[in-house]
Amino acid sequence: MNTPRTSFHGVALPESQRDILGMIATNHPLDDILAAICLMLDAQDPDTRCSILLTDAQGKHLLNGAAPGLPPEYSRAIHGMLIGPQEGTCGTAAFRRELVVTEDIARDPSWERFRGLALGHNLRSCWSLPLFSHQGCVLGTFALYQNRANRPSEAQLQRLTCAAQLAAIAIRHERDGQCLEASEQRFRSLFTYNPNPVFALDLAGNIQSVNPAGLKLKPHTAIDFIGHHFSHLVLEEDLERVSQHFSAARAGAPQRFEARVLDESGKLLTMDISNLPIMVNGEIVGVFGIARDISEQKHYERQLSFNASHDRLTGLLNRVSLEDRLILDCHISRRRKRRLAVMCIDLDGFKSINDSIGHYFGDQVLIEVAQRMTRQVRPGDTIVRMGGDEFIVLLPDLLRDEDVVPVAERLMASIARPYCIQGIDLHVSASVGITLSDGHIEQPMQLIQQADMAMYKAKQQGRNNFQWYTSDLNQRVCEHASLRNDLQKAIETQSFKLHYQPQIEARTGRVVGIEALLRWAHPEKGFISPAVFIPVAEDSGQIIPLSLWVLDTACAQLRQLGEQGITGISMAVNISPMHFQRGQFVQCVQAALEKHGLRGEQLELEITESLLLHNAEQAIDTLHRLKALGVRIALDDFGTGFSSLSYLKRLPIDKIKIDRSFIQEIATDHHDAAITQGIISMAHHLSLTVVAEGVETASQVDFLRGSRCDIFQGYYFAKPMPYAEIEAFLSQPASHP
Structure with a gap:
């Protein structure tokens, strides 16, 4: 069916619904209404294509109703689809009378007949809802196709349900209208057997006859109606408008409108009323009033509108x-x-x-x-x-x-x-x-x-x-968003580098390890400090791919050092708390070791005390699983966090790294000196190795060596350097003071 596409882009869902309900109310062709519903939903999600299929007269096949977004070849092929338990998504939904979700057409056995055609048009998943009449009969199906294997989200299910309800209303409205048109042609027989109230009025508006269904609006017998004016049936607030429609019908113009009446129990009903002139020998002698109770439909439409605008x-x-x-x-x-x-x-x-x-x-x-x-x-x-x-x-x-x-x-x-x-x-x-x-x-x-x-x-x-x-808050947010976008580009193009800083054994002056440090040289902004971009990556979740890249690259370059004959050193890698808390973290570490042929003890993971703040027991369990791989664990920035020392004896760690903030003034500040000596003593009593970070002067080295610190790291020995320089540095046989 070639239906002109009506643009719904930029139109909020409730307005689109109002437009469609307006089309229904003004009796637009059903084909146009169904196409508009499909286009409304297509516009909500560019990856979605909608299809409405209608049952045939026998209720055994599904025929094309509307599918403006689907390839015509595909629509022609499924025209006449059987309704059955294994007939694609739509045929199955109509058969089972319930929502059917096909996550992957390529693997669903019910798609055997149409699989090749669907996949050829990049249709990978299909979700279908049956459409029902007021009597519960299947009118057809409403389906959403997507170009990837997928399950519907809650929002997608809500949109599917909402659109299917609109389609059902349109189909029911169309078929009800067809019934009304037929009743005009065969009114004599339908007058008696019509389930809807039918009244014959004279030109003054007095009731001349009423069918059995009409008697239910008021109790007792036809005597209560015959000869009475129709006004005693209509709610007072609607009477003037109803009278205007009656006058128009009396003048020869058929009318269709809604009015409220009270039934015999006093319940307020909304009626869809048709006023038709009664012609005898070419002269109008009265008016037929045919009423249909649409109270349930109006309630449903109000509920639909409410649901569209309310949580x-x-x-x-x-x-x-x-x-x-x-x-x-x-x-x-x-x-x-x-x-x-x-x-x-x-x-x-x-x-x-x-x-x-x-x-x-x-x-x-x-x-x-x-x-x-x-x-x-x-x-x-x-x-x-x-x-x-x-x-x-x-x-x-x-x-x-x-x-x-x-x-x-x-x-x-x-x-x-x-x-x-x-x-x-x-x-x-x-x-x-x-x-x-x-x-x-x-x-x-x-x-x-x-x-x-x-x-x-x-x-x-x-x-x-x-x-x-405040306006400066807006500027910071814009800068944050810009940095996040640049960060994503850098991740996709692998624009980061690793620099390495040696770790020196205090007793021998020998390099026993190197720490991998992430560096980012932005093409326009130059060097961006990790202290700036790491928090952004943590906040956006970009830290996960970034952390995986660091782990893989560090392991790869440690293997390269080994191939150059540089052995006996470990690689220290800082671990993001977000990455650490992911369920697959241990598997990621194991995969990196196996990929690059490294032993677990060659890798050292540096964690911070913040890991213990959320779920300490889970963190400890993860550390034990890493230790089972042979991986060494270092507690970084020790002394700057807020975790309880009671956890320290339970942590399966190998090293404590004293934060540089305690080292900077260690030779002159007796508080820093006392704290550092206390940390070293406590760590040694727990059989832990101690690493001092930020060592920059000879006086710091002398103090730390005198306090029996095990390992030094800092600019006094070497600054962080790219791979080529660290390879040359490690190739030198000299020891360090």
Whole structure:
């Protein structure tokens, strides 16, 4: 079917739905409506292609309804598909009367007949929902195809369900309309047997006859209807409009409209009413009123509209509705010359609830959070759930900027109160970002971005606080984003280098190890310190591929040193806490060793005390598994963290590295000297080797050697150097003082 593509790009889902419901209400051709629904969903996801198939008259085959995004050859091939248990995704969905998900067409046995054709058109996965009539009969199927093997996300399932419901409404509406048209042609027989109420009215609007279905609108017999004006059936608020439609039909123009009536039990019904002129010998002598109860459909449409604009879990507005509300609030602030506050609220500690005791408890917390927040704001304020545990609060019509402070404090206090879910006390807090405006802003959604920046600042400030958006914060965020993009390019092009710093044995002056240090020379910005880009990589998750590259490169170059006859040294590699906590970390280390033919004892992994802050038991277990490979473990930056010393005796480590902050003034500051001597003594009593970092002067060397420090590392002996230089350095037979 060649249907002109209607652009839905840039149109929010509720507006698209309203357009389609408008097409249904104005009786557009079904083909156009179904194509519009497909295009609406295609526009939401460029990787998605939609297909609507309709059952044939016998209910045994599926025929093309709409598929503007699918190749015509493919659509022609599946036209007439059987409905059965192994007939692709759509045939199976129609047969089983339920959602069917085919993750990979290439491997699904039900796709045997169409697999080659589908794969030839790059269709790899298919998810299909059956469409039902009011009576529960299968009307057809609604399917989403993707060009990769995939399972639908919750959001994709929601879009699929929403679009399928629209398609079912359109098909039902079309078929109901066909029934009404047939009733006009065969009204004599249908008058009696029609399940919908049918009234024959004279030109004054008095009821002349009524069918059995119409009698159910009011109790007793036809006597209660005959001779009475139709106005006693219609709700008073709708009477004027209904009378206008009656007058138009009496003048010869068929009418179709909706009106509300009360049934015999007093229940309010919404009726789809057709007024048709009664022609006798070419003269209009009355009007037929044919009513169809669409109360359930209207309720469903209202629910559909509500669900499109509201969060199903909490009942709050969702992010789809945010922009319209924000634009309205900006207009209010401009008109009244008041202030608008936008708050971005993110829950602290919520993820641990989901991870530890399950999403049910997390959902219950979110529901109560929404209720508590609603009680703390004014009726005209807006709360939006953006998704997950993030909320936006819009406070228009503020007299002063500081008026937002008590609201933020109330919200934070209400959120911080304990939550008792099935007898379990749960606790969360809130990090809040605030931005203010007078409403004069070209792009109101920028306020959301500003509040989000401020919220992240609140997270960085220790959580459970609120922070204000400032222009310099925006600059820092932009710089952060730019650096993150540059970092990704550097990862993809492997633009990093490893430099190596020797580790010198204090007793012999011999090099016993080298530490791999990551370096990044940006093509435009020059050398960028690891202290700048490593936190960005940790925050974005880019540290994982970066850490894997460092591990692989360090092992490869240690093997190269061995091939040059340089042996007897270990390679120290710093480990990211995020990478360490990943489930496959030990396997990654083992794979690197095996790939480059290294023994475990040739590799030394440097960890920090921060690994123990989240899940100490899991960290200790991972360390034991690494030790089982023969890998050595060094505790880096010792003395600068906050972990308990009680863990130290349990850690399967080989070395302690004293942080350079204690070494710098060791020869002149008796506090640094005492701390360093204490660390060395404690480590030796625990049978641990001690490495001093940042050794730069002879006086530091003398003090550390006198304190029985085992290994030195610092500029006094050698600076970090690229591979070619470290190879030359290690090839020298000389020892070091």
